[in-house]
Each structure stands twice: as structure tokens, then as C-alpha cells.
Amino acid sequence: MNDTPRIRTVLSCTLLALMVTASAGACAGTDGHPLSAKPYDAAEQVSFNAPADGKKADPDKALEITAQGDDGRITDVTAIDETGHHLAGELTADGQRWRSTGSLTAGGRYTVKVSTEDEDGAPGTRTFTFETAPAKRGLTATFGPEAGTYGVGQPITAALSMPVKDKAARAVVERALKVRSTPAVEGSWYWVDDKKLHFRPKEYWPAGASVSVSGNLAGVKIGDKLYGGESKPLTLKIGDRIEAVADAGSYSMTVRRNGEVIKTMPVTTGKPGFSTRNGIKVVLGKEYFVRMRGTSVGIAEGSSESYDLPVYYATRVTWSGEYVHAAPWSVGSQGFANVSHGCVGMSTGNAAWFFETVRPGDIVQTVNSFGDTMDTFGNGFGDWNLAWDKWRQGSALVADAKSAAHQPDPTRLQPSI
Template sequence: MTGRLSRRGLTALALAAVLLVVSACQDTEAEPGAAASSQSQQPESQQPESQGPTPTASTPGTVSIDVTPKDKATKVSPAEGVQVKARSGRLGAVTVTDAAGQRVSGRLSADGTSWISEAPLKFATRYTVAVSAAEGAAEQRSTFTTVTPKKRVHTAVVPLNGETVGVGLPIQVSFNAPVTDRAAAERNLKVVSTPAVAGSWRWISDRKIRYRPQVYWPAGTKVTLKVGLRGVNLGRGVYGDEQREVSFTVGRSVVSVVDGKRLRMTVFVNGKPVRTIPVTMGKKGWETRNGVKVVLEKFPLKVMDGATLGIPKNSPEYYRLDVRWAVRMTWSGEFVHGAPWSTASQGTARVSHGCVGMSLENAQWYFGQSLRGDVIKVVNSPTTRTMELDNGFGDWNLSWQAWRAGSALR
């Protein structure tokens, strides 16, 4: 009995020794997970302070946004519009509203980094811009106020929208107030045509600008003038107030040559002579101007009164006539018209006060051919008088180089 008990005791002692060794190994060579678990059980006051992740473009609150106009800006030109850019990250919602809550339409870029308003703003209006980032940043808000102009400029345009015109008609834009920043106005008048045609603007005065091609418009050309002046600063507190398009079509080519020596008018249609007409022209002291003119307007019946030319009613030169088939070519009073009272002189003598007279039959035929803008070129009239630039449309009497020199963008 005593021997067996002694062996059991030895066995127990050996097991205890093994357990003691294993326990000691666990205390001195703990696994990392066990160490973290042990650390997490320390008092909260002893834990190290967390630093958080490094900020990136996708982290809320780190997107940098630029808004133009700047916050609290005043006297902003409506033409400048609103631009929003994200210098890091992408834009989320962008809203621009006026004081009444009406939204301004805009377009977000494909990559989501910029937004731009699509139409000019209103004058004298306070706007609020609210922007958020796609990454969830807090909304950014700003305000600005547009300018109150001293004068709002409107325009009158020749030709009319939808009109069919002759190959020599320039585009004319007239302003209801003087334009001092001509370059700003010109940059916002765009002409596009099919087929494409080389052309240029020229300022006639501070209230009038005209556009003509290098040569006559090709027959059949489709032309559109885009007036984008709304909100544009034209100088000295004057702002444009229009955004519109005017489209017109060029008809067939009708160019007439009036020869003051032969007293004949030859009409060319699409480059081919179709009729030569005996005419009379301005007599001495009233000679018809030389140069290129264009048809300005037409009247089946026109009362012509010498008083409009400054002729006194008691003068032997005075006249007052009912004139048929009158086609105006200058504002000063030159017409192509029917003149049955001068039939004997047509083709042989100059007896008019500057007009080109012909038989009623020929006048009616020519009237039917004519469109506003058809070309009438007078040559060999015995005078030094030539067609003035603004006595109608004398544009074609300038060389292309001289015409282009009148642009504010050259």
C-alpha cells in the first residue's frame, strides 16, 4: 500500500510541474491578440487619444468650393452669370434663387466638378447660392446683388426675322442709346450662315453697327444673327437688355448696272443679263450719285414732293407727282421708278432730279424682280458725287480692308 501511494504522489507532483511550466510560458509569451485584449481592459482614462483617418477628397467636410460672384458682391453684371467649382471632390446640389425663390437654371459638368448658370441674370436682383458636395459636406451659402443700370439698351435689326433679301443687304443693328464699349457689344453679336461666309462688323456711329460679307451674299444663303446683349456692360452705366435671334434667307442674285453715259440699265439675274432698259437720270445740278447702292424699300404708288429736297414751291424746279412702281435706293431721295412724262428722254437725256426713270412697263417689271437688298450700281454719271456710307447702305463702296478697319475687334 505504501509503495503504490508513493508512486501516485510522484505522478501528481510531475503533472503539477508540467502545468506550472505551461502557465509560465503563457504569461511571458502572450499573443498580440491577447495583449490587445488585455490593454482594452485598462481604465478608459488610461487609453491613448484617437487621431482619426487622414483627410481625403472623399472625406465629408474636406471639399473646397469656389463660387463666382463672391459672397456679398454688389453691382454684378447679369451677363457674368454664376460659376461654381470644386477644387477637390465633386459637387452635389447647386441652387441659385432670387428673392422670390425663383430658380436659375444651370448645367453640371460631366465630371461633377463645376456648375454654370445657363441664362443671363436679372438686373437689380439679390441672389442666393446654395452648394453642397457629393461627399456629404455641409451646405455652403453665399449671396450677391446684380447691378441697377442707368440705361437699358434695346436694338432694331435689319433684316426682319424670316425675311428673304437681296445679295447686297448688310445686317444692321441700331441701338436706342450710345454704345461706348463697342468691343463688348460686338463680341456679343454673332453671325452664322450656311454656307459659311467670311464677313465683318463695322461701326457706322455709336448707335449703329453693320455686318457685310467680303463679297455679296451667295444666293440661297441662310443667315442667323444671335443678339446676346442681355446684361452686357456697354459702358457708362449702359447695359444691353436683349437675348434673341434673327434669321433670314438670301434670295436669287439681282444686280443692276445703270450706265450714265449710255443711259441704259442692265439687270443681271444670277449673273446673266435678262433685260436692258432705256432710262433717264439726274440732270445738271441734280446728278445721280455714282457708286453701289441697294434697294431700301418699294412703293407701288409714291407721292414725290420737291419740298423734301428743299425745293421751294414757287421754284420752276418744284414738283409734286404720283409716281408708280417706286424702288428707293437712297434716303436722300433717289429712286428707280416709272416716269411716263419723260418717255422721250429715256435713253437719250438726263432730265430728272436724281432718280432713274423708265417706262411704266419696265418699271413694273423691275419692281416685281426687286427685293430689299438687291444691288444697283451706278457708273459714268457726270458728277463727282458718290454714294455715302449711310445714305442707305453704301457699304459696298468701301474696300474689304477699309470695311474691316471699322470693327472694334481689329
């Protein structure tokens, strides 16, 4: 019993010694150097291939950083441009060389931090900056339509300043073209041709949505000697969901706003030989007055089908001349027969109401006609007639995308009635 206090004293001293040892170990690295030691200046230990004296680096050449001598090695490299993008790279196993594997941004400014250690394991660091030369060729995208408020069927368009044919280059471009919607939607770009893309959601845009489009292409390497340039962003507002369905079989048109029927009216559509196109079309614009001639759609002057008429309240749905418009000369047939040359005709009062109700981007669909289906591209916006899985195949980002035949660019022909 007399030894108990002594045993406790010995145990306490031993525990204190262990605590002191642990504290000493916590303040040093595994190589024996204090972790709080300031890294030495490694300026003499590394070199890089970026030009000196304020000259700009060639963005087509990889950045290389090399350890000098045999008394140290590179342990890490971080290269970041002014936009916050990291430049990817690889460090050799012996730490003697780091080389960029990602593409440098043209016209960019990089800050590079190199971490090293000497032969004794002491840490070093070197930080330097350099700029890359601007691109000699800059690919830009012009977005459409113009800023404003549109219907739920309005596709976004991107017109490129030069053609892009290579699939890998297309993927770079497509990744940089950003479409954001509030509320969010699922959507995709479709390459109409080498210089034109369309974007649409899987379903129609939500009524009241806000849509912003940007092209983050500036300085991005797209292909051999080809970089992106600045593209002006676009902001759109989506209005109510207006859908008009013209039924050629019942000679009527039904118009819905946000799912509720707001008007049903008698119409006439294309007669045999001039049948109205089936399918979904998008309002392209509105013209209070249009002079319509049969010669503009291939009808010989003086033939039994020839016409030359003043037309009012004309809402255009194809570039080739299909409209929804006032047709007072056919009021007796509206609701009973199809007698037009392809347009949807109605009374002047109904045409005026329709003209004032719809806006570009609204949906006009024709059903039960003997006409062909609306072209997907080339004669307005027939984008919604393509099933979603096939639409996705038009994206360069889809692995199994298949090439598809496309219609030529739209030719603004004169209207038919």
C-alpha cells in the first residue's frame, strides 16, 4: 500500500512524456522538416516553355514545365485562366516534367503554381503568369429569334459564322452553347446543317418561362487552328400556351389557352390537289395585308385555278406561303368544304380575332388533311413533328447519333391562299 503513490507518479510522468512526444511529432513532417516552414523559392529549380519578355504563347502548343538539375522534383502543377478554368496536364512519375493535356484558351491569361521539393524533401514553390495569343479565326454563334415574348413552340436557333463538319468539333461547339430555362426543362440541340442548329425542349416550353441562351465559345479550341469568339447572349420570355388545331375533316378550328378552349370557329382548308400540310407548325409572323397570287405557287396565270387577291389578317405558318387568314369569298364553304389553295381560311371577324390572339411561337396544327406532313426544317419550324428520340440523334453529344438528310435553307416564296 505504501508503493501506490509512487506507482501513480511514475504513470503520470510516463503519460506526460508521451504527450510531449506526440506534440513534437505533430509539428513536423514525415521527412523531419517542420510543416510550418515557408516553402523556398523554386525559381531556379523549374523552367517552362512559355515565351518571356511579355510575348504571348501559341495556344496550339502545350505548356511544358521541367525540373532543372538532379537535386529536386516537381510535385504538383495548377494552371488556371482568368475565368477559373483549370488546364489539365500530366506529371511524369519521376517528377521531372509536367505537360498540359487540355487545350489552352486563345487570348487568355493563365496563373501557374508549381510545387517542388528538393533532395532533402523540403518544399518549394514558384508562381508565374503568361498570356496566350488571340485566335486568328474566331467562330461565333448568332442566336434567334430576336429578344421578346414568344409562344411555347418557339425553337432557339444558332447560326454559326463558319461551317463545322467534324463530329468532335461539333461536340465542342454544342457543349459551349448553353440554354437555361426557369423552370428547368429537358432539351437538346439538333444540327440542321454545318452552320445551323435548333434547340427545343422535349415538350413545349412551360407557359411563363424565362429562357436565356449564351455561347461560351470565346477562346475555346474547336479544331485545328480554329477557336471560338464572342457571341451575344439572348433572353426570351414565354407567354401563355396557345394551341390552334385546324381539323380538315370537320372544317373547324379549335383554339386553347393553357389547356382551356377559348374559341371554335368554322374554317376551310386546302382542296384536293392543294391539301394543307398536316402536322405541327409554329407561327412565324403576322401581316395585316398580303397580296396573294397563284403564280407565286406555280399556278399559271389565266388558268381556272388562277387568283390575285388582297388578303387581310394573315398569320404566317410556313415560308412557302401557308397562312391562317381572312377569306370572305369562301364564307359559304367554311364549316362545310375545303376549297382553299392550302391556307386555313375563315371569316374576317374570326381572322381578326385570331390575328390579335396569337404571337410568333404559338402552335398551329392541322389534322385529318390529305396533305403531306410539315417538313421538319426548311419551310418554317416543323421541329415538333420529329419524335424526341430522333431529335436527340441530331445532337453531336449523343454517342449513337445518326446523320440525317436535311431540307435546304428556307426560300421566302410568295403566299398561297
